[in-house]
Amino acid sequence: MTDHSKRVDEATGTNLVGHEWDGIEELDTPLPRWWVYIFAATVVFAAGYVVAYPSFPDVAGGTGWSSRGQLEEALQAQTAARAPVATAIAATPIDQLAANPQLMRSAIEGGRAAFKVNCVQCHGSGAAGSKGYPNLNDDDWLWGGDITSIHTTLVHGIRSPGVDETRFSQMPAFADILSKGQISALVNHVRAISGQGKPSAAGAQLFAENCASCHGPEGKGMREQGAPNLTDGIWLYGGDRASLTQTISKARYGVMPHWATRLDAATVKMLAAYVHSLGGGEANPTPAPADTAAAASGESNVSS
Amino acid sequence: MSALDLINPTSGLYRKREPVFPRVVKGRFRQLKWAVMILCLAVYYITPWIRWDRGAYAPDQAVLVDLANRRFFMFNIEIWPQEFYYVAGLLIMAGIGLFLVTSAVGRAWCGYACPQTVWTDLFQHVERWIDGDRNAQLKLNNAPWTAAKLGRRLTKWSIWLVIAMATGGAWIFYFADAPTLASQFVAGDATFVAYATVGVLTATTFIFGGFMREQVCIYMCPWPRIQTAMLDEKSLIVTYRDWRGEPRTQGVKKAAAAGEKVGDCIDCNACVSVCPTGVDIRQGPQLGCINCALCIDACDEVMGKLNRPRGLIDYLNLDDEKHERAGGAARPILKTLLRPRTLIYFAIWCSIGLAMLFTLGERARLTIDSAQDRNPVVVTMSDGQVRNGWTIKMRNMEARPRSVELTMAGLPQGRMWTDAMDRKDAARSVRLNLAADATTRLHLYVAAPAGPAGETPFALIARPLDATPGTKDGREAARDIKFIRQ
Ligand code: SF4
Ligand code: SF4
Numbered sequence: 001m002t003d004h005s006k007r008v009d010e011a012t013g014t015n016l017v018g019h020e021w022d023g024i025e026e027l028d029t030p031l032p033r034w035w036v037y038i039f040a041a042t043v044v045f046a047a048g049y050v051v052a053y054p055s056f057p058d059v060a061g062g063t064g065w066s067s068r069g070q071l072e073e074a075l076q077a078q079t080a081a082r083a084p085v086a087t088a089i090a091a092t093p094i095d096q097l098a099a100n101p102q103l104m105r106s107a108i109e110g111g112r113a114a115f116k117v118n119c120v121q122c123h124g125s126g127a128a129g130s131k132g133y134p135n136l137n138d139d140d141w142l143w144g145g146d147i148t149s150i151h152t153t154l155v156h157g158i159r160s161p162g163v164d165e166t167r168f169s170q171m172p173a174f175a176d177i178l179s180k181g182q183i184s185a186l187v188n189h190v191r192a193i194s195g196q197g198k199p200s201a202a203g204a205q206l207f208a209e210n211c212a213s214c215h216g217p218e219g220k221g222m223r224e225q226g227a228p229n230l231t232d233g234i235w236l237y238g239g240d241r242a243s244l245t246q247t248i249s250k251a252r253y254g255v256m257p258h259w260a261t262r263l264d265a266a267t268v269k270m271l272a273a274y275v276h277s278l279g280g281g282e283a284n285p286t287p288a289p290a291d292t293a294a295a296a297s298g299e300s301n302v303s304s
Numbered sequence: 305m306s307a308l309d310l311i312n313p314t315s316g317l318y319r320k321r322e323p324v325f326p327r328v329v330k331g332r333f334r335q336l337k338w339a340v341m342i343l344c345l346a347v348y349y350i351t352p353w354i355r356w357d358r359g360a361y362a363p364d365q366a367v368l369v370d371l372a373n374r375r376f377f378m379f380n381i382e383i384w385p386q387e388f389y390y391v392a393g394l395l396i397m398a399g400i401g402l403f404l405v406t407s408a409v410g411r412a413w414c415g416y417a418c419p420q421t422v423w424t425d426l427f428q429h430v431e432r433w434i435d436g437d438r439n440a441q442l443k444l445n446n447a448p449w450t451a452a453k454l455g456r457r458l459t460k461w462s463i464w465l466v467i468a469m470a471t472g473g474a475w476i477f478y479f480a481d482a483p484t485l486a487s488q489f490v491a492g493d494a495t496f497v498a499y500a501t502v503g504v505l506t507a508t509t510f511i512f513g514g515f516m517r518e519q520v521c522i523y524m525c526p527w528p529r530i531q532t533a534m535l536d537e538k539s540l541i542v543t544y545r546d547w548r549g550e551p552r553t554q555g556v557k558k559a560a561a562a563g564e565k566v567g568d569c570i571d572c573n574a575c576v577s578v579c580p581t582g583v584d585i586r587q588g589p590q591l592g593c594i595n596c597a598l599c600i601d602a603c604d605e606v607m608g609k610l611n612r613p614r615g616l617i618d619y620l621n622l623d624d625e626k627h628e629r630a631g632g633a634a635r636p637i638l639k640t641l642l643r644p645r646t647l648i649y650f651a652i653w654c655s656i657g658l659a660m661l662f663t664l665g666e667r668a669r670l671t672i673d674s675a676q677d678r679n680p681v682v683v684t685m686s687d688g689q690v691r692n693g694w695t696i697k698m699r700n701m702e703a704r705p706r707s708v709e710l711t712m713a714g715l716p717q718g719r720m721w722t723d724a725m726d727r728k729d730a731a732r733s734v735r736l737n738l739a740a741d742a743t744t745r746l747h748l749y750v751a752a753p754a755g756p757a758g759e760t761p762f763a764l765i766a767r768p769l770d771a772t773p774g775t776k777d778g779r780e781a782a783r784d785i786k787f788i789r790q
Contacts, residue, residue: 030319032523034516126679139727140686195688233688233754277723279683279693279749 086110090266094151095284097273104273111274114267118259127278132237132254139280140234142226143167146282149223151272157258158226166258169225174210175249182206187244193219193231194239323445324518324582326428327438327574331601340416341425349470352477356380361740362703369479375741381664382741384701393660397653403534404649408641409619410539411531415596418527420520423471423513424580427464434460438577464514465506472505518581522592532591538640542595543620544575544586547629552586568616574606575599575617585617670706670738672766672781673697674748682790684754691751692787698746698766700738707769710734714762715752715787723747735769750787759786 007016015028031039053061060066085106089097098104116125122133129135134142143153153167160166174183182202189203208217214227221229228236237243237252259268275281356366356379363370368377376383376391383390405412414421434456435441447453476498477485488494489502512520521528535541549569553559559566569586576584578599583592585599597619604614615634624635677693685691700706711733712718719730723746730751738744748764764783771778 032519033318033320034519035523036318124679126677128680128683135680135683137680137683138685138691229686232686233684234686279691279723279747280685283726 086264086266089269090264092269094269094272095148097147097269107270107273108277110267111270111272111277114263114271115274118263119271122256127275132252134236135234136275137278137280138234139282140229140232141280141282142221142223142228142236144223144282145276145280146284147272147276148284150275150281151269153256154268154272154275155258155260158256159253160255160258163258167226169214169227170253171214171227171247171251173249173251178206178210178248183245183248186211186248187241190219190230190244190248191239191241194233195231196239321519322582324580325438325441325445326580326582326598327577327602328432329578329598329602329605331598331604333597333601337416337425337596337598341422344417344419344422345426349474352474352482358382358703360703361705363481365481367478368481371479382701382703384699386699387667390660390664393656397656397660400649400653400656402531404646404653406531406534407536407539407649408646410535410541411528411595414521414528414531414594418594420512420525421580421594421596423467423509424517426467427513427517428580430463430467431460434463461514464510468506468509468513469502471509472502472507475505476501518592521581521594528591528594536645537622538643538645540619540621540637540640541589542585542593542597542600542617543589543625544617545615545620545628546586546588549586549616568607568610568612570606570610572606574602578602668779668781669701670708670766670768670779670781671699671701672710672764672783673699674764674783674785676785676788681788685751688754689751690754690789691749694748694750694785696746696748696764698736698738698744698781700740700742700744703741705740706738708736708738708766709769710736710748711765711767712750712762713765713782715750715760718750718752718762718787720748720750722749727751736766752787752789755789757790759788761786 007018008014009016009025009027012027017026017028019026049055051061052063053065055061085103088103089107089110092100092103097107115123115127119127123129123136124133127136134140139145141149143149143158156163156165156167158167174186178186185200185203186206187203188197188200189207191197192199192203207215207219211219214222214225215230216222216227219230221227235243236254237247259271263271351367352365354366355364356377357364358377362375362382363377365377366379368375370377374385402413431441435444444453444456473489476489476494480498485494485498489498516524546567548567550567551565552569552571553564553566554571556566556570575586576582576599578601579585579593580596580598581592581594583590585593600615600617600619603617607614607616619637620628621640624640628634674694674696677695681692683691683693696710698708698710710720712720719732720734721727721730722734725734727749730749736744736746752760761784764785766781768778768780
């Protein structure tokens with residue numbers, strides 16, 4: 001203690017500490033006793049805390065608590081909490097999923113997350129696809145757009161090597177079969193039926209002979225073969241002359257992996273539900289009973 | 305100095321608490337305190353039990369902070385989280401109200417309405433009822449611990465505890481349906497947080513009101529510092545008129561006979577003995593004084609007996625103090641209250657309140673919000689048309705289901721459908737049933753023929769189909785959006 005403490009503030013009769021700022025001096029006002037006790041109690045608490053919890057690098061606390069462990073626990077709890085939903089989805093036949101709106105909603109959200117991990121590499125983060133990789137938002141489906149077909153595609157893949165049940169078809173490379181002129185005529189015909197050019201009688205003839213078996217006499221495609229509809233506005237590889245010439249001459253061979261062995265059954269179903277929900281999903285070919293179909297419209301009570 | 309000084313009771317490092325046993329007092333300010341106390345306690349305890357019929361789709365509790373469902377109900381006002389600015393408005397009003405009250409009547413909050421003051425006052429009345437007035441309390445305090453003393457202490461503490469539990473208990477009823485929660489609480493079925501809240505509030509009420517009392521005001525609370533800093537030379541402060549009272553003397557007659565100058569203060573100590581914070585106001589304005597004015601009542605009583613004018617201790621402002629010291633006559637209090645500063649504060653305070661009331665009456669109870677799909681923005685459909693999508697949120701903020709028609713204004717070739725519909729049913733409008741007091745979410749698609757890249761603005765209009773003609777019911781909600789082609 002310095003001599004300053006001997007000086008006394010006149011107005012209050014309190015000792016001065018001796019610290020001064022611009023003429024304002026600090027009084028040595030004593031704390032109330034209970035406050036001092038609380039201070040002492042915090043010191044005792046701190047000592048216990050240092051022992052009980054990790055306080056020094058690489059030294060575990062007495063309780064064994066760690067923030068990493070807490071995160072681990074939280075993650076496990078989260079997984080455990082989700083488990084019943086995943087089990088329920090796995091146990092529900094894919095065409096019955098929509099009958100349970102809440103389960104369907106969970107499936108769509110789960111699929112959204114799984115899509116970000118497994119599918120965006122080809123289909124893009126918004127599932128908009130790119131050349132050779134289908135846009136999943138639209139209403140054009142090579143192998144079927146109802147939830148069951150989408151699920152089948154996901155499970156077995158498309159032209160997935162070594163998978164017996166994979167969706168498979170192969171368009172011939174017509175460069176070996178037709179002449180350049182014939183291919184050009186075919187291109188003319190395909191552009192005509194998709195509303196992009198004038199009809200070509202030679203092309204139509206060639207189409208009927210070479211293409212109609214898969215793409216149908218009118219070129220509207222055939223989903224059993226994964227043969228695209230050539231009359232619509234959507235082109236996987238492009239509908240311009242050059243792209244069409246390339247497609248007919250060399251053929252295309254798009255591959256999608258089969259997911260049955262990479263993801264669990266629930267995740268594959270969730271992915272199917274998500275893809276189906278993107279705006280182009282079709283109703284199941286064998287319609288569910290009327291009341292379940294109404295329930296399938298979800299909680300949003302849209303009456304049309 | 306050693307660490308031991310901290311626990312040595314004779315050390316100057318801490319202050320031993322002076323026990324305060326305020327004497328009972330009667331008078332006009334005591335009466336005002338009674339009135340404010342009864343009002344505050346009544347409002348606090350009764351409010352959650354007032355019922356208010358809002359129909360089948362909303363709670364029937366007049367004041368309810370429904371945290372789980374994110375709604376705030378206050379009589380016929382319902383606030384959604386999106387309307388939190390009303391709460392902000394209330395906070396601003398509270399701030400300006402603080403300026404107003406402080407500049408006019410100083411620390412009136414501390415003296416009359418602060419929960420610490422109100423509950424301490426209540427606890428002190430219980431104390432007097434059990435132990436007797438100041439002198440009896442003092443005697444009992446110094447008496448050895450006999451069975452009788454223990455009995456009295458236990459009785460007093462039990463009553464305090466009951467009050468404290470009622471106080472802590474009342475709080476939770478603001479956050480849930482009061483009768484339901486009350487029966488759950490008694491049956492042990494309420495949530496842990498309910499019991500924890502009641503426990504904490506019971507403990508704080510019991511300790512702060514029963515034992516900490518003036519220590520809270522003097523050492524723990526920041527409010528006295530804030531309010532004291534906001535006082536100006538026209539704010540009312542409980543003041544001892546030392547120019548009239550000094551020199552104080554106990555033997556007035558003797559001193560007068562001896563020809564000494566005598567002030568009005570007879571040094572009877574009444575003002576100190578009634579003070580709930582143990583302050584001697586004759587030492588001048590000080591932080592410990594919560595401006596409760598009880599010493600005014602006490603001294604007025606003494607002055608009355610002596611046939612001297614009242615107001616030796618009185619509400620006074622610094623300006624008037626200067627004026628009176630210079631020999632001026634006392635000025636009426638009303639002049640202090642009505643001056644530009646307080647009037648301007650009052651005007652601002654009122655205009656915010658009125659503006660809020662007006663907007664409350666005019667606010668929309670049906671709103672539509674949209675977020676356009678960004679990834680991808682445009683989807684080409686197989687028929688060659690292009691499609692845009694939106695996530696739509698429709699808020700029906702009324703406690704009844706509503707039926708609305710969502711229509712497109714503009715984009716004449718566009719057709720819309722929702723995620724619950726098939727595109728072949730797409731139309732210029734869709735009908736929606738909106739759940740009561742809820743947000744309805746849906747995905748909306750609009751398709752239109754392809755065209756040159758660009759944006760076509762149009763509007764979504766939600767038109768109620770169930771409106772009573774000629775009322776605000778029929779107010780439409782609209783949202784301007786853009787159809788994008790790439
Ligand atoms: S109550 Fe009045 S007269 Fe008595 S000591 Fe206080 S100021 Fe003086
Ligand atoms: S000094 Fe007077 S006004 Fe201040 S707290 Fe004590 S009794 Fe109340």
